[in-house]
Amino acid sequence: MHRLRWYVLLRPRSRLLSVAVVAALLCATPAIATQVYHSPNDDGQPAAGPPSLPEGGVQPVYLYIDGGASASAGGTACSSGTGSEVCGYTLTLTGLVGLTLTAFTPDVGADLLYDSNTVELIINGLDTAAPTPGPKRIGELSVNAVAGGSLELTSGEVIGADLSSEILSSGEIVAVPEPGVLLQLACGAALLGCLGHRRARS
């Protein structure tokens, strides 16, 4: 299951706690499903909280794919491998509710073929020679961040180290919150900060 799907189902205020629970559950599960996500700092790490972009103007989305950290200890990756290397994928990303795609710059080291317009980006990636496990940068997608808009993974298929096919669940990559939601988030953060400050003083 695609991890980002959970965000769609949750209210922002309860997301942090829920994400932590989900993350704990995922950590306890030996087989981790492949994730496609935005890494805000472009370092391969997903956002600590709900992945969002501020409203207004063109914003970068740093796309990564991660099949898991396990390297093939037996067999050969992209043939009979036992690890979580990603050998190939085809992804369709779609801008919703006014969010438009303005440019895509594939990662220099990635073997990609893609097609895009202002609404949709379809990417095929291959990495069969010597795939490595863990986060793999796809590229930088520039989007015009309209309030309430989102970038969704609308379809995806991944071929793993043992040549098995994994169909990815559709889900949100990033969302651009409405101003009201931003305000709520700010208030929530201030409240949390306040509580923390009082607790520290007492």
Add this chain to the structure above:
Amino acid sequence: MSAMTRGSVFALLTAVVLATPVGAAPLIVNEFNAVSGSNYLNFGNATTDGDGNSINPPEGEVPAAADTYFGRIEGNGGDWIELVVVADHLDIRGWTLDICNGGVCGGDQLTFANHIVWADLRAGTIITVAEDEPTDLSFDPGSGDWWMNVQAQNGGPGSYITASNFPVNEVDWKMSILDDSANVVYGPIGEHVPEDPIAGCFPPQDNLNAGEIFRLEEAPSALVDPCIPTLNDYEDGVLSTFGSPNRWNSGFATQGFDALRNLESFPDRDGDQIPDDGDRSGIAGDTPCVGGATAGCDDNCAGIQNAAQADSGGPGGADGMGDVCQCGDPTGNDDVTAADILELRELQIGLRTELTRPERCSVHSDGQCSLTDLVVLDRTIGNPSSDPGLAPTCQAAALHSDQSDFMFDPNRLIEVNLRMSQADWDAMRVEELNVFGLITSPLCGTAPFRDLGPPYNFYDTEVTVDGKTLMNVGVRKKGFLGSLSTTKPSLKIKFDEIVGQEKSSGQQLNSMDRMTLNNNKQDTTHVTQCLGYDLMRQAGVPAPRCNFAHVTVVAIDGPTETTVVDGLYSHIDSIKDPFLRRNFGSDSDQGRLYEGTLSDFWPGSFRGTIEAKTQTAADDTSEIDALTTALEDPALTDAQRLTAIQGLVDVDDFLRFWAAEGLIGHWDGYVDDQNNFWFYVDPANDEDLIRFIPWGIDDTFGPGNALPWRSGDPTHAEAIVPRSALARRLYENSVTKLQYLAELQNQLDNVWNEAAIHAEINRMEALITPITGSLTTELNQLRTWVDDHRALVQAEINSPPTGFAGQPTHFCILNP
């Protein structure tokens, strides 16, 4: 034994002899004589052998050992070696027999001369090389003479082979066969060839003595391998057969040469003069032609003419797939390149809607074109030696892998021999469904009968089909009621079944993973199944293929071997994916397959006994449920019902099936007895229409329904008996009733050809009566039935019987 001239390549020969043996050759060693010049076969003297057996024994006693050609003579014919040609049209000019004598290698060679006699040898030819026997090349396979002898001795003419004496003996004697480039094509084989566990090579380790010969004890084929003792059976012994097939097991076993010599049996379906199974291994496609070879190898693209057998288009070059049906080549330029990857990627991201040659896409296991194929192709182009590489799973190569027509050649009488333990045989033969117990059970009708009764178990068996032996094959009994037998059971042979394990061995024979053998118990003529299915196919019904098999079953209990079955069976196409692909162009992954046994599309027990043959079929029974409702609902008008039926059933297809069942008198099928039928929800055109497949036609061409007491039959007609729900409802509708009668008339006019049927019966009679004995009485009754049938059917068409009033009661006593 005298020494021969020493060659000048001592070092090379030493290396050759010490190398790991090479098998799967076009020419193999079949026998050689180790009897020394002063000894007799099995020792003794001219009149009595070492076991005390006399050359003129009293009646009932074993005679003294003697060669079938020489008789019992001192030295048993001197130095001789016997070879068998395995690959058809083999050219052995310049080939050499390398001899390693007494553990000393490198000195003795016999080379076949550059003579036309060696240029085009036919598979199955026996070549003996003898020091003392004069050359005889009067070779005439057409009249049954498959043997040629060539003499090699000092001072000889050297026209055919090196003019040199040569040693053959029992002391660490070995030999190899080298081709004209000095490559080892077979061997070494002989006494005490070293094992090579790393290479997985375990040659036979027989201890020959000076009163014995050394021989191959299995049918010669390209699969004979001196490294693999499980497939190879070289033994020492005293049954000597210079120039003829080997014999062993006290003379009860004889080498089978039919598979090699029956040239007509090995098809060349695309007509390019390269046989589908050119190496005569019994498995087409296992040794595809590469490197420009066109003889002694299998057509590398058996469905498309490619006489040159070009194969350079794989990643890195030759890959065993001929260029004209190269998988992994969606661009269609007969070569696998980066352009093929690009085209597949463009398809993935929507830059193109179709491939130039979509039938060449699949290189992985499922035959579909997918992202997995792209990944495998990318990996293989980057590393052509990666494992697994490209597989011939695309449609372009599909014909390459389906050789089953050969197994269903109607003119063939397949020889099937099963060898299993006596205990397994005794357990298997008595297994059966307790049908009478089942129909009186309260569970009857709640599930398919197969789910209620004990299953038929597979038993580990050695199976030989036309001389080709497969080990570790699963065999089980089959049957429901009428065909059950404890002495000659109907059988399912599953070549890829590993008894006791979940996994499949993947073993096949001529691209078949199973055989269905019916015992003909209810068919005293033995011919009605093949005759009936053939007529049904002529009528356009997707009916199984059928031919005959002579089946023997040998039960083994320690040293005792008992032939427990020796009789004629009908060999019927199994209703599995290959059948579906041939008849519907899809398989059970795409459509859904079911079997009906006392079943119908009617609520209750009729519906409950329908058996889904796959999980996919079990998960989605929507067409069955909808058709059951449409047929049962009393509120529907005829027109409404027909509309509903047409949305669920290929009605034209069913009318053909219905008419054909009546035409051949298949009373125990779907239309009359609601029994013995399969149906397939055909995904063609995304319509998911039900199509019927006939089954169990072993009680046909006879006097109609044997169960006239069944309810609701107003007239007990012979050919028109629309008792089943679908037939009954279509018969109630005046439009489809007329369409059905028209189809029956059409089949009577165009399929029912008495002269052709008689000719077919006569052909079958000639083929099978050597096994069955005379069938004159039975077949004459059949001929009379055939002659009378047209008038009967025509009368029923002219004056159709009244339809049935309603659904009959089910056989399930407690759930009728």
